[in-house]
Amino acid sequence: MLVKNDPDIIKTYFEDSSNLKGGYAQEVALPHDVEELSAFVKDANLKKIPITISGGGTGTTGSRIPFGGVVISMEKFNKIHNISKENMSAVVQAGVLVDELKSACEKEGLFYTSHPTEGTASVGGTVATNASGSRSFKYGPTRKYVRRLKMVLANGEVLDLQRGEHILTKTNSAIKFPGGRERTIPIPSYTMPGVKNSAGYFAKDGMDLIDLFIGQEGTLSIIVDIELALVKKPLEIFSCFIFFKKEMDAWGFCEDLKNLSHLDTLSIEYLDSNALKLLRLKNKNVPPRMNAVIFFEQEIRKEKKDLSSEWLKLISRHKASVEDTWVAMNEKENKEFTKLRHAIPEAVNEIIKRYGFQKLSTDIAVPDDKFRDMMDFYIQAFEEDKLEHVIFGHIGESHLHVNILPKSEDELERAKRLAFSFVKKGLSLGGTVSAEHGIGKIKHKYLEEMYGKRGISEMVKIKKVLDPNFILGLGNIFPREVLNLV
Ligand SMILES: Cc1cc2nc3c(=O)[nH]c(=O)nc-3n(C[C@H](O)[C@H](O)[C@H](O)COP(=O)(O)OP(=O)(O)OC[C@H]3O[C@@H](n4cnc5c(N)ncnc54)[C@H](O)[C@@H]3O)c2cc1C
Known part of the structure; x- marks a missing residue:
């Protein structure tokens, strides 16, 4: 089996998009097939050597970053x-x-x-x-x-x-x-x-x-x-960037759109005024004086229907600018639009790297009828503590990522307090602390807030049944200290 020991190669596995620091491991193993992998894991289990599994390394929670033991990279499982x-x-x-x-x-x-x-x-x-x-x-x-x-x-x-x-x-x-x-x-x-x-x-x-x-x-x-x-595969995907002067108008647009099931909406995404500033850096045609964006995609599955009048009605009702709306009418244009939408989290990750502090990005989803309560809470919080931040994400599922971008130790501490207050609010509204990214090594406290110490120890009991020597993914989901308590 291919094993890499070169420190310069190993250290490339000590990062993902969380900017979590301090990872270390003795080697990276790249098994070619199940037999090799199984033999390697069996041996590590006997020797109680921790194993961290690495996929594409794009996670946001430090979960593929090892803190000891070995890394198993899945790169060769590529068929x-x-x-x-x-x-x-x-x-x-x-x-x-x-x-x-x-x-x-x-x-x-x-x-x-x-x-x-x-x-x-x-x-x-x-x-x-x-x-x-x-x-x-x-x-x-x-x-x-x-x-x-x-x-x-x-x-x-x-x-x-x-x-x-x-x-x-x-x-x-x-x-x-x-x-x-x-x-x-x-x-x-x-x-x-x-x-x-x-x-x-x-x-x-x-x-x-x-x-x-x-x-x-x-x-x-x-x-x-x-x-x-x-x-x-749908016949086509049609998509739009719609620009709003007021963020609240974008929320109202989304609420209405969700009720129009015949439009067969594929995604509804949101960029706040700070995310829009980042978008302007990527595309100079972003209209001026706008403060929010809805990006949506719609599938065309059967015959091509002209839904433009429906869209125009919605756009006007929510005070968006029809002239400034960008429409992608074919697959190529839609791919360019989705790339542009994706440029926002990429830009946030670049800023975080530049500032050099841990990323504080929430992943809270709340029930739809609580979305505005959650938004009001965010806005009020940033009025009181003006930390640099960017809010974007999956508004269609009442699931936005609030990214706080600290530039100093003091800001980091304030950002942590703020993020935790968001978590508590989200939970009080019946939401989750992680809708899609997982807990990894940086959100243990959030998970404990959600399910309590009892919930955590119940998870550890499952782990003990399947991994009695606690070798897999140490530090992910729960801190390794709690493993010995069960
Ligand atoms: C710019 C950007 C935008 C993103 N947007 C989204 C988004 O919209 N929605 C979303 O859900 N995520 C998003 N992500 C996060 C990320 O892409 C996902 O979490 C993804 O699922 C991670 O996959 P990976 O292969 O990179 O996993 P890694 O980061 O390598 O690992 C993630 C976790 O999976 C485990 N793992 C990996 N492979 C295996 C395996 N074969 N067996 C068991 N465990 C394994 C690792 O141990 C680790 O715990 C975004 C990331 C970036 C950088």
Whole structure:
């Protein structure tokens, strides 16, 4: 097996987009196949060597950054096994990149719905974080499309798990694993919020075992093969940038748009006035005196219908400028638009790197009827403490990322307090602390606020069943100190 020991190469695995510092590891292993991987993990388990799994390294929570032990990189697991029109499915290795999978599907007239906007994420990483992104407005998160997972467990055993194969209930959650050993998975008692969610382990009476491994952030298994459900490729995707003078008008536009189900909206995205300033740096044609943007995509699946009059009505009703609206009418233009929308998180990451402090980016989603309460809270907070910030994201699902950009230790401390107050508010409104990015190594406190110490210890009990020596993904989801308490 290929093993890299060169410190200059190893250190490239000590970063993702969180800007978390201090990672270290003795080596990076790049297994070529399941047999090599399984033997390596078995040996590490016997020696109790921690393993951090690395996908594309685009995560936002430091979850692929190792703090000791070894890194397993999934780079060599880069094959698309099969794309089937008959089964409407793709079977891929975990290291395949999202963009590669999307293009391969499109060549077959098929569409992979998960769109974490960052195309260099690996498919395994998106399953491990239950990624979603802009298009989950129509299609839901990655979880919904996972049909089968082949995984290497912490003791080296290979588990090939089909959706529907094992249903766990609170009274019966004993499973026969491949080696013939029976293990009981204790389902946690917490209730997951009714919004899209990637915080902690999936837990529900009557849950499918496969759902436990989706969103587990590399703490329960190493995913090697994935079967994903696909849909038919739409005829076209039509998209628009709509500019508003007042941020509140953009919120009202979104609320109305959500009620027009016949428009078949694919995504509804939002940029606040600070995000718009970043957009201006990328495109000099952004109209002046505007303070908010809605970017939306709409699928055209059947015959081409002219919906322009509907859009014009909506645009006028919410005081947006029709003349300033940008419309992409074909695939090429739409790709340019989505690239422009994606330039905002990229620009935020560049600023954070330049400032040199940890990124404080929230991932809170709240129920739709609480969205304005949450927005009012953010606005009030930044009126009181004028920290530099950028708000953007998936407004269609009441899920915005508030990025606070500290430039000093003092600002960092204030930003941490502010972010925690957002978390508390979001939870009080029935939301989640992480709708798509996961907890990683930087949001433990948020997860504890959400599910309490009891919830955390219930998650640790599951980990103990599947990874008794605690070697996988140490420090992800919960701090390593709590592992010894259970
Ligand atoms: C500019 C930008 C925009 C983004 N926008 C979005 C967005 O809109 N929506 C969204 O959901 N995310 C978004 N992300 C975050 C990121 O792309 C996702 O979290 C993605 O799922 C991470 O995939 P990765 O392969 O890069 O994972 P990594 O960062 O390498 O790892 C993430 C986690 O997955 C685990 N992991 C990776 N591979 C495996 C495997 N094979 N088996 C088990 N565990 C594994 C790792 O151990 C780690 O815990 C964005 C990131 C960037 C940089």
